[in-house]
Amino acid sequence: MKLGDLTIESAHRGLMKKEFSAVELAKFCLEKIKKENKEINDFLEITEKLALEQAKKVDNKISQREKIGPIGGIPIAIKDNILVEDYKATAGSKILENYKAPYDATVVKRLKDAGAIIIGKTNLDEFAMGSSTENSAFGVVKNPLDKTRVPGGSSGGSAAAVAAGHCLGALGSDTGGSVRQPASFCGIVGFKPSYGMVSRYGLIAMASSLDQIGTFGKNVEDAKLIFDMIKGKDEMDATTVDLNSKSETSQKIKTLKIGVPKEYFAQGINPEVKEKIEKAIGTFSNINAEIKEISLPHTEYSLAVYYIIMPAEVSANLARFDGIKYGFAAKDKNLLEHYLKTREKGFGDEPTRRIMLGTYALSAGYRDAYYNKAQQVRALIKKELDDAFREVDIILTPTAPTPAFKIGEKKDPLSMYLSDIYTTPASLAGLPAISMPCGEAGKLPVGLQIIGPQFYDDFVFDVAQIFWQLSK
């Protein structure tokens, strides 16, 4: 069994059958990362000591015939805006370049308890702001499938790591598409839970009403296995829901009603992407699903709503980076100068841009026109999607309007923002959504997005698994 071809599921079987040890599997990944990281730049830190310690513990358990659970011994990469105790958490920013996490994020703790092997911290757009991972203060990440192209963002490092076989799964964060879009660009599966399903404790906050930690896997099953380990109410995050992720019974699958929103196929979509998505949707007729065109008229406003609400929340969340408690400090004797210089030197262009946007949108005289208006339209967008789920069971769309673009291609901020057009609505409405590969445009992967009703995360995985089987 080639270690490089393993999925989480096949690795688990291999470990149980003692075909290889957890230490061997960890070392295989560590060696591969060390060999290729210089070129791909997906890892900011390799947590070798932690990984080998954990792997030894798992091997001990196996030798004592103890149960190790489905992700025991499995190397998982963690986006560098999620805290792993005693290791650096930079959020891809100079302002946190040397910040060492004093505690584990809840999701990291749950992964550790489940015996997973934390293999390293992955590169990202600075403070998770971006759609290409070109905004990292520590260099761009290359798409392993075509190294002249971006892996997507902001969780580009995590997506690239899974696609390159540097690990068997990864955690990312998705605020407006930052797990789904890189998954689609790198040809892997990326899942964003319903808002509230996964704890944000220990995730460096970007936009608190939108952020969710998501999972990456080589296939649907793997992405779900990791989600199962990290999901659930957490006392330390008051926004988590005390619910089990829902699915419909198999009965629903027999009469599946699929909604295809016409607004997602209007202008701006690459014609090859459109063709592959339509073909993918068509395969569902093999299980006698009803495919129904629906209309979500407020779709065209989601990006505008997102680019007011998100920067507004960003401006509040990034106020804590003041060079007093942690991080880079300009150390001026005058308090105002200290703040001004610390933040000027510490933040890159994109965080600065978004903080400025958000500050403006919330400032006296503009708050009603921008922020309050956006909140009202957000209510409309959510209602529209929630209502659509009374007519259909699941919604299928493209994940991104194009496949992976070239590094350096999108110089203008607004054109970069437009690549989030299909992913922001599910974020604004707090719905579960997954991206999975459904063919190629040229030689580049195309991602199909599956959006489910609020809290029906398991159902989204079920439908995704059906597509996975159908498209084999």
Add this chain to the structure above:
Amino acid sequence: MISKEIIEHIAKLARIELTEKEKERFSNELSAILDYVDKLNQIDTSEIKGISQVTGLENVVRKDEIRSTSRSDRDEIRNKILNEAPEKKDNYFKVPKILE
């Protein structure tokens, strides 16, 4: 068009110093973005109540109790936190003077 004065005002509110070149660039970029988001004014929202969250949860609380059981645990955590401070003295974060 967002003027340089507004950019300077916003930058001061956000406590970020900008170079002259940055002020000009942000003025252009922010104006373009704000033009884009202006399309929201096409929608009549007079009857709509805005939402600031999507789960409907309210007043979620937990007991305010110390979790670490031992003194040495608490010391360890405190030290980890204080070690990140750019300036510290004893168990305090040191800050620039704020009172004259």
